[in-house]
Amino acid sequence: MGSRRLKKELLQMTKDPPENCSARLVGDDLFHWKASLTGPEDTPYADGTFELDIRFPVEYPFKPPSVKFDTKIYHPNISVNGQICMDILRSKWSAGITVSAVLLSVSSLMADPNPTDPFVPEIADIYRNEYEQFKETAKEWTNLYACPAKMFDEELTEPILLAVSSLMAESKSHDTEVTQRAKEWTDMYARPSLAGEKDLREPVLP
Template identity: 40%
Template structure:
């Protein structure tokens, strides 16, 4: 089945002009499925880590958002144990004007700015709210352990 022009264009741009600290490479056998690597942003507890994610473009894309999840374990209030990500643009704030690149940049930004008020991992969010410094310490430890 042929890919829509839009997906081809976005893929070409991602490869030709990758966003800093982000790579997204489509699978040869399924061009809707991407292996993604995101570097932990500097100044965040995830700095120095490289996180693997999977991104899938459903049939309805771009009318519906891509499906993205972390494969690397991460201690973050907006990412649960299954790697699912709580991010408004992946849900109700999605717009067909957004692109794969925008989504990946937003996920990278989420690593710099965890939002414990809209958690997916409630235990981690609770930790972040009660003792942010200690929660960041655990985030750093997990980054060392799983993302290096």
């Protein structure tokens, strides 16, 4: 039953995904999915894209999936390892709950944390007593971990371009290989939106 149910849910997710959510298989493993959530508007997580790992037991849907954040997030109900403190994944799970419903519940939890049932009590205390500090830190983590293109654009563009410029100036021969490497640096590190799926590796001098 689990396979049939998951195929049906995956088809539904593909045809009519929940707002700001998407999901896909990992390879061809029907029992292992990855999901993406866009941070809810008017929260410290806005503009971020958060990746989740979803693993289904063979007893699904009679037992809940294991859902965790791959993307680091500063939240009282989500551990540093990405584990989520949410009742529908524990005591309130039922076979009628779908992956779409789980993702919408996670999105709702991001928008409205529950500090009375925290996974990280320290963050819950800050949320209750120093809310502006909580928002600032949560936004910093979002920019750092969930908005990599923004981070590179804002923090690395100028120094990388200066380094490339210096490399070009010091290369008296303007060797073709050096010129090409400088262009690769610019595309990979200063303009990651143009780099596609390239790995963000440390540059190696020619």
